[in-house]
Structure formats: structure tokens, C-alpha cells
Amino acid sequence: KEKAEITKEQQAFMKVIVDSYNRHQIPQDVTKKLLQEQYSAEENFILLTEMATSQVQVLVEFTKNIPGFLSLDHEDQIALLKGSAVEAMFLRSAQVLSTKMPNGHTEVLEERIRNSGISEEFMTPMFNFYKSIGKLHMVQEEQALLTAVTILTPDRPFVKDHPAVERLQEPMLEVLRKLCALHHPREPQYFARLLGRLTELRTLNHYHTEMLTSWRMNDQKFTPLLCEIWDVQ
Numbered sequence: 709k710e711k712a713e714i715t716k717e718q719q720a721f722m723k724v725i726v727d728s729y730n731r732h733q734i735p736q737d738v739t740k741k742l743l744q745e746q747y748s749a750e751e752n753f754i755l756l757t758e759m760a761t762s763q764v765q766v767l768v769e770f771t772k773n774i775p776g777f778l779s780l781d782h783e784d785q786i787a788l789l790k791g792s793a794v795e796a797m798f799l800r801s802a803q804v805l806s807t808k809m810p811n812g813h814t815e816v817l818e819e820r821i822r823n824s825g826i827s828e829e830f831m832t833p834m835f836n837f838y839k840s841i842g843k844l845h846m847v848q849e850e851q852a853l854l855t856a857v858t859i860l861t862p863d864r865p866f867v868k869d870h871p872a873v874e875r876l877q878e879p880m881l882e883v884l885r886k887l888c889a890l891h892h893p894r895e896p897q898y899f900a901r902l903l904g905r906l907t908e909l910r911t912l913n914h915y916h917t918e919m920l921t922s923w924r925m926n927d928q929k930f931t932p933l934l935c936e937i938w939d940v941q
């Protein structure tokens with residue numbers, strides 16, 4: 709019995725994460741802009757760097773609210789942020805695309821992204837991921853916790869104190885497991901499928917530098933923050 713129930717302290721813990729996730733939302737202006745008109749590859753790239761830059765700032769604020777994160781070794785805090793920023797961006801983008809929109813909007817949005825300037829070869833892996841996230845119909849709490857679980861991945865490059873990160877990730881995974889059972893009672897494998905998406909997310913990590921440098925335009929410009937976070941320039 710007690711295995712399934714979300715305890716009082718887990719509820720409080722989850723509230724901190726979900727409130728912070730909701731508070732640190734980028735206004736959905738990216739979808740409004742993309743739905744308004746088809747931009748050139750140059751304009752889309754600038755929009756991407758703007759969105760990605762504010763996404764990193766939002767990610768830092770969200771991460772600071774994860775209970776225990778600020779008591780980690782400072783260099784490990786940086787390593788976790790650097791290691792998860794791209795995945796958090798694709799996870800956020802997938803969640804934006806899987807948001808319920810008026811009829812036809814999702815198709816237009818997809819079309820605009822397909823023609824945004826990204827090289828053809830990356831479309832399939834990217835949209836496969838977006839589709840697989842969409843099919844999960846995650847509730848907001850699951851989205852927030854999945855993002856937190858992604859950030860607190862112990863085996864990121866340069867993380868020194870793995871056990872300390874695992875100790876933070878474990879309670880997160882426990883609450884997420886209970887949430888999945890609660891919101892998807894008829895899908896006992898839902899939690900496992902959710903975590904499987906994190907593996908797919910890592911493969912996108914692998915593509916992202918090429919996605920940016922092969923954007924259909926010459927000499928892409930990056931903000932200093934993105935040069936830090938993305939392995940570019």
C-alpha cells in the first residue's frame with residue numbers, strides 16, 4: 709500500500725519542483741512567432757539562439773530550486789548544467805510541440821520547423837523524438853520531474869561526486885514512478901517508457917553541434933553563453 713501512495717513530504721517536494729518548473733517557463737512566444745510566418749534560415753537561427761539562450765537562463769533558475777542541488781560541489785553543479793542543457797532544450801521543445809493546439813496549428817508548426825534551416829538528415833531523429841514524447845501525453849508534474857531527473861544524471865562528463873548526484877536523483881525517480889502509476893494506471897510500463905525517452909534524448913545531444921553548424925546559412929553567430937553550453941566556436 710505505502711509503496712504506491714505519494715507521501716506528504718514527497719508531495720511537498722514535488723510542489724517545489726513543479727512550481728519552479730511552471731514559474732521558469734519561457735513565454736510560448738516561439739510558437740506564436742513560428743505560427744505567424746515562415747522566416748528565412750537566418751531569422752530562424754537568430755530565433756533559435758535567442759530561445760536557447762533564455763532557455764539556459766531558465767534552466768539555471770529551475771535547477772537552483774531542486775532540493776539539495778546547491779549543496780553539491782560547485783564544479784559538479786556546472787558539469788550537471790552543461791551536460792543537460794541541450795537535452796533540456798530538446799525536451800522543452802518536444803513538450804512545446806506536444807501541447808494541445810487549435811486544429812492545424814501543430815501541422816503548420818511542424819512544417820515551419822522542417823523548413824527552418826536545419827539539415828534534412830536531422831529531421832527524422834528529431835521528429836521521431838518529438839513524436840515519441842507526444843505519444844506519452846505527460847502531465848505537467850511528469851514533465852517537471854523528468855526535466856529534473858535529466859539534470860541530475862550522475863554520469864555526465866566531469867562530474868566528480870557521482871553518489872551525491874545519485875542521492876538527489878533517486879527521490880526524484882521515486883516520486884516520478886508513483887506519479888506515473890497514479891496518472892497512467894492502465895499502463896504499468898509507462899514509467900519505463902518515460903525513462904526510455906531519456907536514452908533517445910542523449911542521441912539528440914550527439915547531433916546538436918552538427919545541427920547548428922550545418923544550419924542552411926553561412927557563419928552562424930552564437931551568444932557567449934551558448935558558446936559555453938554548446939560545443940561551438
Ligand SMILES: N#Cc1ccccc1NC(=O)[C@H](C1CCCCC1)n1c(-c2ccc(Cl)cc2)nc2cc(F)c(F)cc21
Pocket residue numbers: 734738739742752753755756759760761763797798800801802804805806817820821824826916919920
Ligand atoms: N532552443 C530552444 C527552445 C526553448 C524553449 C522552447 C522551444 C525551443 N525551441 C526552439 O526555439 C526551436 C525553434 C527555433 C526557431 C527555428 C525553429 C526551431 N525548436 C526546436 C529546435 C531546437 C533546437 C534545434 Cl538544434 C533544432 C530545433 N524544436 C522545436 C519544436 C517546437 F515545437 C517549437 F515550437 C520550437 C522548436
